[in-house]
Amino acid sequence: MKTLQLDNQTIWYDETLLKEDPQQVFCPEFWQNSGKVIGSAQGRGTTWFVQTATIAAALRHYRRGGLFGKLVNDSYRFNGWQQTRSYQEFQLLNLLIEAGVNVPRPIAARAVKNWFSYRADLLSEKIPNARDLVSILIEKPLPAKMYKKIGQEIRKMHDAQVNHTDLNIHNILIDDQGKVWIIDFDKCFQQSGDNWKQGNLDRLKRSFEKEESKRAVVWNQDKFNFLCNGYQGK
Template identity: 60%
Template sequence: MKLFENKKLKVWFDEALLNASPENCFDPEYWQEQGKIVGNAKGRGTTWFIQLNDIQGALRHYRRGGLFGRLVSDHYFFSGWEQTRSYQEFQILNHLKQSGVNVPRPVAARAIKKHVCYQADLLTERVPDARDLVSVLQEKPLSDAMYQKIGKEIRKMHDAQVNHTDLNIHNILIDNQEKVWIIDFDKCFCMRKNNTLWKDNNLKRLHRSFAKELVKSNIHFNRLAWEKLVLAYKDK
């Protein structure tokens, strides 16, 4: 990991993946001028998809959700550079990648200090040819083998002691090689090994997500599918 910094700015980046100046790489207009923007997705904000060297990147600006987010959309209280959300997520992704978990590679993270607050951005690898579980399950049921893969991938993440505080079926992807990926590690963190309750809470949150989308999105899902996932998770 390389670091670019000045008085009010820090950028952490992987120079093997980033083919632009760390000063410019979080500016969508810069990428537009280079003809490198290949698409976007709308959500809480806009995620820009950018052609890097041999991969595509996903660039997003950190924004708040909920009622408070309507008042303060993208500013966070500054308590140190290593406590910024962008740095934390960059480090979590690096840790998980080194632990053998299928997550996007982090390319660059930025934090800009503004008085007592900061703003943040993150550029990660875009998982190629992948769809989230909601869109997949709207079309057809998953095989037992796929549920087993999902359970094992979550177990790898937990063995790396990472607490995914928003584990839901929008944050689990399947690519066209039937490889399972886990994404969106904002506000996630590493836990001490003597604490295990959070693992059950992650799984309960995921199960609630399946149940919610069963009603909301009419996905193909049932109790036996969940049992397959949990059995694979528990199987060492």
């Protein structure tokens, strides 16, 4: 990881993946003017999918959710560069990759300081030919072996002691090779012990139930047993 320290901002980047100017890559206009925007997605804000010189990537600006997010859209209290969300997610993704978990490769992260607050951005790998569980289950059910693979991937993440605080079926992808990926590690962290791990699984189950109640996905409660079997190594 390379670090670029400027007057009011710090940029961290992987020089093997990033060949563009690190000071430019967090601006959507840079990619638009270069004709390198390949798509977008709407969430709390717009995630831009761009084609870098090396890989397809997702550019995300950190934004708050909930009621407080309506008042303070994208500012966070500054407690040091290494405490910024972008730096921590960048580092966590690298840790998970080293642990053998299928997560996007981080390409570059930025934090821009303004007095006692900061704003942040992350450029990370866009998993090629992958769809989230919601879009897949809208069309067809998944076989038991795929649920087991999902459980196995979550177990690998938990064995690395990473608490995914927003584990839901939007944040689990399957690519065209049947490989399971876990994404969106904002506000996630390493945590000792085991008593929090069931909470991750419970949250995931509630997200299945939520989409099922809206009749949006092809799913039933028995499917989660297959996932748990994979998690438990059965």
